[in-house]
Amino acid sequence: MAQQTAIMKRDEYSIEIRRMAQDIKDLLPNGNKLQDFEALALAHSAQALRLNPFTGEIWYIPDHGLMAGIKGHRRTAHEQIEKAGGAASSYWPEFDLMTPEQKKQYLIPDNALGFICRLYDTVTLRTYSETVERLFKAGAPWADIKHIIGDRPYTVGVGFYQSGEQTRMKPHQCGMKRAEADALKRRFDLPFEGGAGTTNDADTDNGGNAQGEFIVETPAEIQARMQTASKSLRGDQGDIELGPIWSSTDLPEVTPEPGHEPPMPEPPEPPEKPVPIKSANGPITKRAAISLAIRQSFVGWCSEWVKKDARAAQYANENGDQNMYHILGRVGKLGFAEVTAENVEAVKVKLQTHIEKESA
Numbered sequence: 001m002a003q004q005t006a007i008m009k010r011d012e013y014s015i016e017i018r019r020m021a022q023d024i025k026d027l028l029p030n031g032n033k034l035q036d037f038e039a040l041a042l043a044h045s046a047q048a049l050r051l052n053p054f055t056g057e058i059w060y061i062p063d064h065g066l067m068a069g070i071k072g073h074r075r076t077a078h079e080q081i082e083k084a085g086g087a088a089s090s091y092w093p094e095f096d097l098m099t100p101e102q103k104k105q106y107l108i109p110d111n112a113l114g115f116i117c118r119l120y121d122t123v124t125l126r127t128y129s130e131t132v133e134r135l136f137k138a139g140a141p142w143a144d145i146k147h148i149i150g151d152r153p154y155t156v157g158v159g160f161y162q163s164g165e166q167t168r169m170k171p172h173q174c175g176m177k178r179a180e181a182d183a184l185k186r187r188f189d190l191p192f193e194g195g196a197g198t199t200n201d202a203d204t205d206n207g208g209n210a211q212g213e214f215i216v217e218t219p220a221e222i223q224a225r226m227q228t229a230s231k232s233l234r235g236d237q238g239d240i241e242l243g244p245i246w247s248s249t250d251l252p253e254v255t256p257e258p259g260h261e262p263p264m265p266e267p268p269e270p271p272e273k274p275v276p277i278k279s280a281n282g283p284i285t286k287r288a289a290i291s292l293a294i295r296q297s298f299v300g301w302c303s304e305w306v307k308k309d310a311r312a313a314q315y316a317n318e319n320g321d322q323n324m325y326h327i328l329g330r331v332g333k334l335g336f337a338e339v340t341a342e343n344v345e346a347v348k349v350k351l352q353t354h355i356e357k358e359s360a
Contacts, residue, residue: 007036017043024053034060041066049190051075070177073184080188084123091121091187093180098160106158113171115161117179119187124153157183287325288332291340298339301348302327311355330354 007022022042025031031039042053042060049072051057068076081089098106098114108114128149135145159178161171169177184190199304290298302322306312315330317323331339334350 007040010036010040013040013044017047020046020053028059028062029052034062038062048349049076069094070181070188073181073188073190076190077184081123085121085126089122091119093157094118094120094154095176095179098158103160108158108160109162112160113175114158115172115179117159117176117183119155119157119180119183120152121155121187123359136189155183157181157186260289265303288328288336289338290324290328291338294339294341294344298344298347299324303310305351306350309352309355311359312351327351 007018007025010018017040021036021039024039025034025036026044036044038060045051046053046058049058051068051072053059055071056069057075058066058068061067077091081091084257094117096116096118098108098116100110102108102116103110103112103114106114131149132145135148136142140148157179159180159182160176161167161178163171164330165174167174169323198294221274299322302315302324306316306322307320315323315327328339330351331347334347334354336343336350339347
């Protein structure tokens with residue numbers, strides 16, 4: 001009751017933060033070992049970052065500070081990628097087992113199980129593909145395009161597991177999780193110095209040790225733990241003083257070994273050469289553009305239109321699917337420079353009306 005009174009009297013914090021801080025001390029495993037200011041710091045950061053301390057997205061490690069869990073990094077990544085590219089946008093990790101040469105490059109012990117994570121996301125790949133397409137349409141050969149913009153883009157993360165580490169995960173799961181966390185921190189913005197799967201993370205989805213307990217350590221124990229963490233992360237054999245944690249951004253760029261190179265993107269097919277379409281109003285020479293926001297829905301409508309309306313057969317290809325080059329040529333001829341969310345319905349009506357007039 002005395003603890004509850006102490007937190008609830010902290011008027012400098014909102015009532016919501018004070019209530020969450022008290023719930024943290026009352027409900028989290030060994031949360032009552034947190035000092036009042038530590039519980040308040042966790043509650044305040046959880047509210048500011050929209051992370052849930054009760055599901056392992058964020059926690060407070062006594063004598064060290066706030067830490068983000070792997071769940072917190074993943075949630076933030078999904079939110080940021082959807083905000084940048086829409087609800088259909090996402091990211092996905094792909095993993096490669098590290099070769100002995102790569103372990104030497106990253107100063108990782110020879111007996112460790114190391115992984116390289118390649119983190120792809122639809123927003124970056126979409127920009128890359130659109131750039132490739134524009135350069136192809138401008139007449140640039142694939143060799144020059146590859147030289148200008150490089151291979152399919154991804155973010156690199158490195159992680160490993162060393163025999164003897166305490167974890168509730170399988171060794172390969174532990175190493176892959178650490179590599180994923182490293183890549184997520186590089187690609188997405190979550191303002192924490194450390195991250196899940198690196199320093200001070202026991203490789204569980206809960207805060208604290210492998211049993212989900214918060215540990216209160218003496219200064220000597222903290223120093224010993226930091227030395228162990230340094231060896232785990234860098235293969236460092238010397239004593240270290242407490243100070244800034246080694247940042248994963250200091251890693252050299254990975255040079256994939258033969259057999260581990262990312263798949264090369266398939267070059268998009270060259271655009272069709274303009275072919276005039278004979279109609280009652282003469283040949284079509286002007287082609288409209290499509291807004292990215294409605295591209296998928298408009299192409300789908302055109303596909304249904306040319307299949308259901310026999311009068312629209314002239315806008316279908318040999319396979320009976322829509323020929324967007326011809327359709328957009330007609331849209332341009334009808335006076336639309338671009339198909340957008342604002343005019344797409346008017347474009348559909350104009351196309352249907354034009355077909356009806358031609359067939360009359």
